[in-house]
Amino acid sequence: MGQDFIRTYQELQVYRLAFREAMRLYRLSQQFPPDEDEMLTRQIVTASRSVCANLAEAWGxxxxxxxxxxxxxxxxxxxxxxxxxxxxxxxxxxxxxxxxQDLVGQYRTIFEALGRLVENSAAWTREE
Known part of the structure; x- marks a missing residue:
């Protein structure tokens, strides 16, 4: 799928993967002990959601x-x-x-895909 056909950030494969994995982490984090709510649970959920939010902001x-x-x-x-x-x-x-291991691998894939967007940013931006 070429970037000419993508109209919204939600159509980007990297966004869909990041959103799916953020939701997966959220569900898994609900099993963490209550004493981790303010530390690990909040941090992992916030950071995973921030991947998606920053990608949406980049698109804008x-x-x-x-x-x-x-x-x-x-x-x-x-x-x-x-x-x-x-x-x-x-x-x-x-x-x-x-x-x-699977989650780290998924986030490595996300990281690499974001890097490719950066490397090819001229093709994605409207600035002349």
Whole structure:
């Protein structure tokens, strides 16, 4: 699917993957112990949702390449943060290792896809 046919950020494969995985993390985090609500649970849910939110903001800023790239970089940073919180959840035995590996792999895919958007930002922006 070429970028000429994409009209909304919700159509981007990376957005759909990030949204799906954020919802998956939310559901899994509901099993974390209550004493982690303010720390790990809130952090992992917030960071995973921020990947999607920053991607949506980037889409809205396509008129300006630097602003578009900055929001994509923010989304990349959030994806990296999510991987760190997943590692903590696995280490604390709140997530099993297999689920943790799969989640980290999904967020690596998201991170790489965001990087490709940054690398090809000229094709996605309206700035001349």
């Amino acid at each position: 800023k396509r008129r300006y390449r630097k602003a578009f790239m900055a929001k994509l970089n923010d989304a990349e940073a959030e994806a990296a943060e999510v991987q760190t919180w997943i590692a903590f959840a696995v280490e604390c035995d709140y997530l099993d290792a297999e689920a943790g």
